[in-house]
Amino acid sequence: MSTTVLVAISAGVICAIVVVAYFVAIDQTKPVAATNGAWAPPPVRTTWIKQLEALARPLASRMPAHETAPLRQKLSRAGDPGGLTPAGFQAVRYGVAALFAIIGLSLGLLISLPVPTLVLAPLAGAVAAFVGYWTPRLWLEQRISQRRHQIERSLAEATDLLTLVVESGMSLDEGLLSITERFHNALGDEIGKVLREIRLGRPRMAALEHMAESTGVADLHHLIESIVQSDQMGVPIARLLRVQAMEMRRRQRQTAQERAASASSRMVFPMVGCIFPVLWIVLLGPAIIQILKSLH
Numbered sequence: 001m002s003t004t005v006l007v008a009i010s011a012g013v014i015c016a017i018v019v020v021a022y023f024v025a026i027d028q029t030k031p032v033a034a035t036n037g038a039w040a041p042p043p044v045r046t047t048w049i050k051q052l053e054a055l056a057r058p059l060a061s062r063m064p065a066h067e068t069a070p071l072r073q074k075l076s077r078a079g080d081p082g083g084l085t086p087a088g089f090q091a092v093r094y095g096v097a098a099l100f101a102i103i104g105l106s107l108g109l110l111i112s113l114p115v116p117t118l119v120l121a122p123l124a125g126a127v128a129a130f131v132g133y134w135t136p137r138l139w140l141e142q143r144i145s146q147r148r149h150q151i152e153r154s155l156a157e158a159t160d161l162l163t164l165v166v167e168s169g170m171s172l173d174e175g176l177l178s179i180t181e182r183f184h185n186a187l188g189d190e191i192g193k194v195l196r197e198i199r200l201g202r203p204r205m206a207a208l209e210h211m212a213e214s215t216g217v218a219d220l221h222h223l224i225e226s227i228v229q230s231d232q233m234g235v236p237i238a239r240l241l242r243v244q245a246m247e248m249r250r251r252q253r254q255t256a257q258e259r260a261a262s263a264s265s266r267m268v269f270p271m272v273g274c275i276f277p278v279l280w281i282v283l284l285g286p287a288i289i290q291i292l293k294s295l296h
Contacts, residue, residue: 068086071086071089072085073214074140074144075089075140076214077144077148077215077216078140078143078144078147079143079186079189081143089136089140092136093132093133093136093137094133096132096133097129097132098129098132099132100128100129100131100132100133101125101126101128101129101132102125103128104124104125104128105121105122105124105125105128107124107128108120108121108122108123108124108125144216146186147186147215148186148215148216148217150185150186150187151185151186151187151190151215151217151220152217152219154183154185154186154187155187155219155223155248156245156248156249157183158179158182158183158187158191159223159241159245159248160245161175161178161179161182162176162178162179162241163238163241163242163245165178166237166241167238167242172204172227172237173195173198173204176191176194176195179191180192180195190211190214190215191211193211194207194208194210194211205228205231208224208227208228209224209228211224212224212225219251222244223244223248226240227241
């Protein structure tokens with residue numbers, strides 16, 4: 001089978017996938033006709049992630065139960081991007097793997113190497129599919145780390161703000177609301193979720209404990225534990241928040257000092273690998289040129 005035929009087959013497969021996806025999207029977004037003269041409300045437009053989840057449900061539904069809970073926790077720590085469920089995230093992984101497989105197969109057919117095309121194309125497709133399958137997982141881990149870093153950086157300042165609000169005589173809920181108005185980042189989003197849960201009837205301390213567990217930030221977990229204990233023991237919460245804010249500032253200062261102390265050792269490798277060679281070239285270059293001229 002020639003390379004031209006393989007390219008034509010691959011192009012036909014890609015076109016078929018695009019056409020099927022187009023008609024599926026049309027079918028799922030088709031408005032519902034009114035029956036018996038009654039007005040029917042317009043349907044909610046389905047996102048492409050939900051469409052992909054529906055298409056990949058036979059594969060995603062076979063996900064083991066012991067993997068569903070950890071994945072749901074990771075999605076929660078990542079801020080529930082796109083409203084993804086564990087099944088939807090698996091569907092995205094399968095879809096990205098299929099897309100990468102098509103790209104790898106096409107590159108294997110078009111690139112000329114001293115390897116038979118029948119071997120290179122499937123190998124490139126398999127490697128690209130493997131990379132595509134793990135890319136969403138790496139993206140999820142990176143998003144979790146980014147949100148955790150945002151919460152850690154904003155927590156001390158948010159605790160100071162909460163302390164000032166509570167010391168002024170306002171309630172804890174009003175202090176949490178002031179945090180959502182001041183911080184438009186991951187911490188503000190998590191506090192906003194807590195306030196919505198409280199409005200829906202969930203106990204305040206239970207909502208705070210759930211937030212501490214879902215974020216996975218140690219400092220936030222310690223702060224929530226202290227608030228819960230003070231509520232149970234009747235300790236004034238303003239004094240507790242002041243102590244917690246001071247302790248967070250001390251830990252941040254200690255962490256900054258540790259990073260500054262380790263910066264000198266980290267600079268050794270860039271200096272040896274990048275700065276010293278250029279420096280030696282600048283210093284010894286003219287002397288080497290003069291020696292070579294004298295030898296000639």
